[in-house]
Amino acid sequence: MNALQLVAADGVENLLFARTQMALTLGWHIIFACFGIAFPAIVVFTEWLGHRRDDPVLTGLAHTWAKAMGVLFAAGAVSGTLLSFEMGILWPRLMDRFGEVFGFPFVLEGFAFFIEAIFVGVYLFAWDRLSPRAHMLSALPMVAAGIAGAFFVVSANAWMNNPTGFRLDPQGNVVDARPWAAMFGPSTWPQFTHMWLAAFVVTGFLVASVYAVAMLRGRRDRHHRMGLLIPLTVAAVITPVQIGVGDWIANTVADNQPAKLAAMEGLYETTAGAGLSLGGIYADDELRYALEIPYGLSLLIHHDPDGVVPGLEEIPPGQRPPVNVVHLAYNAMVLIGTALLGLAAWFGLWWWRRRRLPHTAWFLRAVAVSGVAAVVAMEAGWITTEVGRQPWIVYGLMRTADAVSPADGLAWGLVAVIVVYTVLTVFTVVVLRRLARGRDILAPQERGQAQEQEQVP
């Protein structure tokens, strides 16, 4: 037993904890990141519409949402901070070896966060210090920074999926790193587009679902109707586009990551005219109990019913991702995506014909669950991407097991993270629910007026 073996043993021991911690914290952060990306655009649009139509209900909605934005942004910012620490704490060998190649977009992302944080401060707190016009303009940098931030961080992830922009010398050391090139690998554009749209899908349905619940409880005034209508329209318009992009991203995976695609489909044998499998359990190199759509997969991937799709048999056993997780997560995303498309169509048709919301309770019930469903779809999408890349942290080049930190006691970090995030989640939910019920206090930007009003006898 030499020291090296000991270290390696430690590292592998840490692997499970590190992966769980990373998945947990990223999965938490991404929900709030969606709001960071999409919410400013929705809120400022509503504010603008309110000013244009001189409609106090809309301006009021924008005010209410700005309050929630303060809470959601804080949650996003603090959870993102832990993530930046974790990239080094959990995966030091990834940073050590490849930091110079793919660290760069994170630096650019840092600037995007700066802009976002600065204008969040301006937007939330200068409501009365600026003219309505200047105030609305101050939201535009937030919107732009949301796009840029999402692009940069997703491009880092896309690099892990399809590493480009460097050479390796015979010893495997990185030489000739070209960070700009590394940012624009084959996965970057489809992944960014899919994620950016996902942010609108998630935010739109989630905000709409809050109002749907309230309407089911009988609060059907205009405030609630508009609160449902605006975000739902955004989500309903984006959902079909998102599904089109889903086809694009699936094709990119097929071209570049055959192991991930095979796992997504639970396909063992390389097949011509492969069917699309839904559900089922994968065991002993076979997918059982699945529903199969003949030729579906070949059609989707090659747009040709007889196209050949490589199966897991082509991949050495030590390099196959865990199939069941990936397959089921992928199915969940596609299924929910399809259901959301149905909801969008229902809403769209009704609006087109009658210019109003469908007024059955079933419609409201569907909207009420759509928010959580959209979040599940997005999380499932990330599980597909991240677990489907296993056992690689950098596809084809570095195994996750070789990247993990060998430090003693890392497991305690996971325990602590679970405790901290449980508490954080409870309080975040409590605070947001109080805001949703509107029973708490005024937004920071409104207190001044309230004080004035109080002083009026």
Next chain:
Amino acid sequence: MTLAETVLGAAFAGLIAYALFGGADFGGGIWDLLAGGTERGHAVRDRIERSIGPVWEANHVWLIFVLVVLWTGFSRGFAAAVTTLYIPLTLAAFGIIARGAAFAYRKSVGALGMRRFFGAAFALSSLLTPFFLGTVVGAVASGRVPPAIGAGDVVSSWVNPTSLLGGALAVLVCAYLAAVFLCEDARRDGEHALAGAFRRRALVAAVVTGAAGLAGIAVLRADAPRLFEGLTGRGLPVVLVSVVAGLAALGLLLSRRYVAARIASALAVIAILVGWAVAQYPYLLLPALTVEQAASGRATLLALLIALSVGAVILIPALLYLYTLFQKASADQKSPNRVRGHG
């Protein structure tokens, strides 16, 4: 200056900005903690909340900035330091989570019990976070981080005299900076009694920080001889600048010149950090890994330099806009930041 030194210099400038702005934010929380009971401490708490409300998120991005520049430009040193020091870093991250969340959530609830709870979480984590970050600086400065992944002792690297000194000084400096910054904020809004209260706090903090600094000399001499040598040798002029600036700040506070006192205080803090850098040069991780050895390839450093320059052109005006917007006296009582009293 080599390319690597320039990029590291930019990261260091980010660290200084974090110490000044983030530090003052933390210090605000520390004074919140020490403000006394709900009734008595109300005015102080309220002032602090108004001052940091719009800016804390931006101020805290400096830390992210430092991290990402280091991990891209100096991956080796970053990976080594972070694995050895993962415990205080994780604790600091938890502190940042508790602090940011509690601060934002407190503003959004009215119930007194919950406000008290969030207030306590905010205030306590404002004290603990700079402490842990200070221990990290102490660990690096005293050469306890070997230049290989996970090679250092995960406990003794940051539980040692220099680290504890670093932690204590970080807390004191934060408290001091906050008190000085708040003097002017209060006076500008016509709250003269509060300005006086913060002035007293600033004076006390200055004296305590100075005393801790003096005591620290002995600690460094015994525990971190290389750092001590550097600070008393090559770094001496910078250390003296810090002392002079600190004394000047004290005088300016006594004569109630708050804006000038802000500048002098900032200078004192900057000089201390620069002194550390000078003392440690040319090593990133004492005593073995130099800046050049730790640096990434040329293309990456160049890309970083370009990005940092272009980024600065966007960032600096935006930051100035933010600060000037909220540094203007709240002219009318209708101003959004006039918080009504809430326990």
